[in-house]
Amino acid sequence: MALSDAETIRRTYWRENRRWMLILGSIWFVVSLGCGVLWVEPLNQIRLGGFKLGFWFAQQGAIYAFIILIFSYASVMARLEKRLGLEEPEA
Amino acid sequence: MSLTETTYWVVGASFALYILIAIRSRAGTTQEFYVAGKGIHPVANGMATAADWMSAASFISMAGLIGLSYNGYGGSVFLMGWTGGYVILAMLIAPYLRKYGKFTVPEFIGDRYYSDAARVVAVICLIICSVTYVIGQMKGIGVAFSRFLETDYETGLFSGMFIVFFYAVLGGMKGITYTQIAQFCVLIFAYTVPAIFISLQLTGQPIPQLGLGSTLADGTYLLQKLDQTLLDLGFQEYTTSVRGSTLNMAAFTASLMIGTAGLPHVIIRFFTVPTVRAARASAGWALLFIAVLYTTAPAVAAMARLNIMQTLAPEPGQHLAIEERPAWFKNWEQTGLLGIDDKNGDGLIQYSADPETNELVKLDNDILVLANPEIANLPNWVIALVAAGGLAAALSTAAGLLLAISSAISHDLLKRTLMPDISERQELMASRLAMAVAVLGAGYLGLNPPGFAAGTVALAFGLAAASLFPALLLGIFSKRVTREGAILGMLAGIGVTLAYVFQHKGIMFIPGTGFLGDLPPNWFFGIEPNAFGVVGALVNFTVSLFVSRLTAPPPESVQQLVEDIRIPVSPRSS
Numbered sequence: 246m247a248l249s250d251a252e253t254i255r256r257t258y259w260r261e262n263r264r265w266m267l268i269l270g271s272i273w274f275v276v277s278l279g280c281g282v283l284w285v286e287p288l289n290q291i292r293l294g295g296f297k298l299g300f301w302f303a304q305q306g307a308i309y310a311f312i313i314l315i316f317s318y319a320s321v322m323a324r325l326e327k328r329l330g331l332e333e334p335e336a
Numbered sequence: 337m338s339l340t341e342t343t344y345w346v347v348g349a350s351f352a353l354y355i356l357i358a359i360r361s362r363a364g365t366t367q368e369f370y371v372a373g374k375g376i377h378p379v380a381n382g383m384a385t386a387a388d389w390m391s392a393a394s395f396i397s398m399a400g401l402i403g404l405s406y407n408g409y410g411g412s413v414f415l416m417g418w419t420g421g422y423v424i425l426a427m428l429i430a431p432y433l434r435k436y437g438k439f440t441v442p443e444f445i446g447d448r449y450y451s452d453a454a455r456v457v458a459v460i461c462l463i464i465c466s467v468t469y470v471i472g473q474m475k476g477i478g479v480a481f482s483r484f485l486e487t488d489y490e491t492g493l494f495s496g497m498f499i500v501f502f503y504a505v506l507g508g509m510k511g512i513t514y515t516q517i518a519q520f521c522v523l524i525f526a527y528t529v530p531a532i533f534i535s536l537q538l539t540g541q542p543i544p545q546l547g548l549g550s551t552l553a554d555g556t557y558l559l560q561k562l563d564q565t566l567l568d569l570g571f572q573e574y575t576t577s578v579r580g581s582t583l584n585m586a587a588f589t590a591s592l593m594i595g596t597a598g599l600p601h602v603i604i605r606f607f608t609v610p611t612v613r614a615a616r617a618s619a620g621w622a623l624l625f626i627a628v629l630y631t632t633a634p635a636v637a638a639m640a641r642l643n644i645m646q647t648l649a650p651e652p653g654q655h656l657a658i659e660e661r662p663a664w665f666k667n668w669e670q671t672g673l674l675g676i677d678d679k680n681g682d683g684l685i686q687y688s689a690d691p692e693t694n695e696l697v698k699l700d701n702d703i704l705v706l707a708n709p710e711i712a713n714l715p716n717w718v719i720a721l722v723a724a725g726g727l728a729a730a731l732s733t734a735a736g737l738l739l740a741i742s743s744a745i746s747h748d749l750l751k752r753t754l755m756p757d758i759s760e761r762q763e764l765m766a767s768r769l770a771m772a773v774a775v776l777g778a779g780y781l782g783l784n785p786p787g788f789a790a791g792t793v794a795l796a797f798g799l800a801a802a803s804l805f806p807a808l809l810l811g812i813f814s815k816r817v818t819r820e821g822a823i824l825g826m827l828a829g830i831g832v833t834l835a836y837v838f839q840h841k842g843i844m845f846i847p848g849t850g851f852l853g854d855l856p857p858n859w860f861f862g863i864e865p866n867a868f869g870v871v872g873a874l875v876n877f878t879v880s881l882f883v884s885r886l887t888a889p890p891p892e893s894v895q896q897l898v899e900d901i902r903i904p905v906s907p908r909s910s
Contacts, residue, residue: 259902269423270427273420273423277589282416282582282589283586289576295549295557296549300412300575301549303415304402304548305548308623308627308630311419311627315616315620318616323617326613330908332904333613
């Protein structure tokens with residue numbers, strides 16, 4: 246049935262989208278509010294060169310992780326859209 | 337050539353470039369004026385967004401805020417907060433609003449909540465956030481001119497207004513986008529060059545991000561040395577000094593993150609790319625470009641702080657004689673950013689954490705970035721570049737904010753609410769007029785900053801977090817939230833946040849009218865007013881969801897709109 250196909254694609258897309266948001270969102274929380282704020286003291290016991298690890302996450306690491314997270318999300322979504330035939334035409 | 341002459345040449349050249357771009361990118365339609373014709377490449381939009389985002393405060397003040405006011409680790413709230421918001425934008429906001437595909441943020445709120453009242457509330461929230469923000473930029477322009485070009489504040493402000501007026505009125509979003517790309521290049525070059533030099537001088541490592549974790553000439557780690565020097569002077573350790581409490585730091589970081597994701601002038605940048613896919617990628621590029629400055633800033637903060645302290649106290653217990661202070665020190669004393677008071681009359685400058693005996697009575701945050709090139713003995717052209725960079729940062733952010741304000745007025749208030757019958761040409765005319773009025777209004781506020789202007793940038797984030805962000809998020813992720821829920825939610829969020837800020841900081845920031853006093857013991861769970869946006873957002877969410885359950889569900893057409901924006905193209909029914 247044509248209509249239910251479109252509906253299945255819609256549902257699959259949204260389910261997969263939410264799954265990735267949840268996975269990447271959890272990492273987002275862990276690297277920033279987790280490693281940078283909540284668990285900073287235990288992490289500071291570990292050293293990374295001249296950095297205490299918790300301090301490094303708060304002032305450098307979290308930002309690098311954010312960049313990787315966004316590009317990962319962009320790429321998994323682009324692949325998902327290709328798989329489901331939801332690619333937009335280039336303007 | 338003298339320093340002032342060099343600065344005039346460098347700043348003049350950058351301004352000539354912006355004007356040239358403005359002439360070549362005039363807007364001919366409302367689509368070009370509001371969203372640059374939706375034809376901007378995602379990498380180019382990433383650069384423009386980075387310039388849009390990084391304000392005078394990011395460029396001039398942030399390193400000092402981290403290194404001095406927040407004493408190191410505490411300043412991480414700005415670094416994580418002002419970058420982490422882009423992850424939320426990329427995943428939860430930008431792609432869906434791009435798919436919606438119209439011109440402004442209040443327009444989405446008005447359509448999704450099927451209500452002109454919701455649109456008008458969103459316009460009001462937008463104007464409060466953006467106007468408080470733009471005052472800071474106008475002041476930044478005036479200050480940068482007066483410090484580097486030795487003009488007075490007013491002349492500086494008028495020159496900046498003239499430039500913004502020129503390209504924003506002519507080109508709208510199109511002109512702003514291309515000038516922002518140029519401004520990004522100027523500001524990032526101006527920020528990183530002195531940072532590379534100072535990192536090389538202190539650690540021999542040219543990359544400041546690595547230099548921060550490297551060793552000094554004497555073999556000790558830079559951060560270890562900094563911690564020790566601060567402890568010797570009676571301060572807290574640099575790498576561990578928490579701002580308030582852990583809860584306060586978490587709330588502050590979260591407020592800045594969701595505030596970032598709710599600021600209209602940032603969101604509308606993602607309306608300019610051709611596809612939903614491009615909007616997601618563009619957020620990644622934007623953050624990559626922003627990160628160049630945001631990962632350099634903590635290195636500048638630590639290195640400049642150490643430099644200044646080692647100038648004042650080369651060895652523990654040893655103090656710089658007032659007679660022997662270097663030339664840059666005297667120069668910045670004249671501007672009022674540095675100040676000494678030889679309290680015990682021994683001819684030496686004792687710098688310490690104790691306000692009773694501290695003789696470095698004025699140490700302004702901005703000094704860490706502004707004086708860096710002179711402290712490191714860099715050539716005049718580098719100092720001139722810092723001036724051009726600071727101006728680029730302020731101008732680019734001001735232009736983006738002014739576009740958000742003027743499009744809310746000409747499109748949302750005029751075209752969508754008050755006079756729906758005006759033609760495309762009339763609306764374009766109206767948008768130029770609204771832009772002109774917005775520039776003049778911002779200039780006026782820059783000349784006569786209202787009492788509440790200080791510290792308002794942080795407030796803008798709190799308000800965006802508490803008002804617009806929840807309305808946008810719920811509008812995308814829930815089909816059940818109703819117009820009544822959204823309107824009351826926005827009003828409750830902005831109300832709670834303003835009430836909390838006013839009760840501690842004074843009504844409209846008038847000193848003495850705050851009835852609870854700005855003291856940590858009176859703070860709600862120890863959360864400072866600037867960090868309260870996240871609580872306002874929670875109130876907004878709660879009110880919206882609760883009221884929505886009590887009111888009739890949104891009409892079928894709105895539920896269809898939500899389905900449509902969640903997916904980049906409709907699935908082919910084959």
